[in-house]
Amino acid sequence: MSDALDHDALRELIALHAIGALSGAERSAVESHLATCAECAQELRAFAPVGMALAQIAPQVDPPATLRAAILAAAQPAKTARTTSSIVPWLAAAAMLAITVGMGFYMASLQRRIRALEGDLRAALLRVEDGERRVNVAMRAAADAQTPVSVLTAPDVRRIDLAGQAAAPSASARAFWSRSRGLVITAANLPPLPAGRIYQLWFVARPAPVSAGLLTPDAGGSLTTTLATPADVPNPTALAVTIEPEGGVVSPTGAMYLVGAAQ
């Protein structure tokens, strides 16, 4: 409210201020305005004698004679006390200084402690992360190990032997396939792949062959791979391996390297 008061409104209050009749927000507003407004400062000087006159026009009464002695007596020890008590602010200041310095040290030690804890936390997080990574690797390895076993022990597992064809007469492979659990294939003597080519395994079925996955033999032409196979694959008559462009194709395009009847 006081902030909104403009010069005219404040000027109206100067007379009241001169007799000490303003309080709170109005008084503060007038005081800060007076600091910057010469006109209002002049107005205040004009009204100031009215305030003094109001103090002077009270019916004049002599104070009791004993009052003077009482006031002087009360002031005497106060003055002495002041000398003594003047040490109190110094003590307070010293205490504040001590507290401030103490707080400074405390803060510094807290900051050091926080930094140390942050370091510990980072290290712990790294350890946790590493642990998680190791667990994941182990779980994956376990899963990897688990899958062939689970395939081999599946009740519906079928063994399919594949024989090398014209392109690779010495190649051979053996596959174990469970419709529910996947396929494990081990192959040997596969010719090295030319750049940009890959072997692809197929379920030979009607109406069309269905891809079972890609095979990458090692330098010696051997491989053992576990593949997740579609559970809804039509009942295959055979498994075949062809050579295909890298990345694989939807239906076979290249030469057949291995083939084996599924029955």
Next chain:
Amino acid sequence: MWLFAALAAVGDTAGAEADRLIVLRMAGGDHLALGELYDRHARLLYSLALRIVRERSDAEDVLQETFSQVWRQADRFEASRGTVVGWLVTVTRSRALDRLRQRRTQREGAADFDRVADSLADQSRALDLQLVTAEQANRVRQALAALPDELRIPLELAYYEGLSQSEIAERLRTPLGTIKTRMRQTLLRLREALAGAMS
């Protein structure tokens, strides 16, 4: 006449200068100086206190508090900010109004934080008040007495009872705007009376 007696010691710049020197001595711990200051102004201050608190024992307490405060703060008094008598009057009126409000608060059970803050700040707000001459004071007294109640009472409630304008409006069951207008009107009249005395 009482007014002349009250103003005999002061009312001119020589008096103001004498006051200033006394306060300087007080700041240096001169106990006799306090007695001199008392002798020069106790009557004026006691009368003002009594006009406000209405009871002699309270007025004596107010004077005790006033001189005690002035003694303690003598080394902080800055002549550039005002006159000694202006300071004394401001402190006396503040302490007296404090006492009045204490009574009111005890009765009504509510503290007024604005007032407390104002009262604490008073020591730094002494206006540059010069005592007016006996003739001027007399004119103001007569002018005030000649005013109709509706103009005189709001001013007296403000100055001698420390009521805010809204408290006055409430007390007199008069709109706040009317109170503001009337108080300003009254103060203008008193200023004219002072000016008349000066010319």
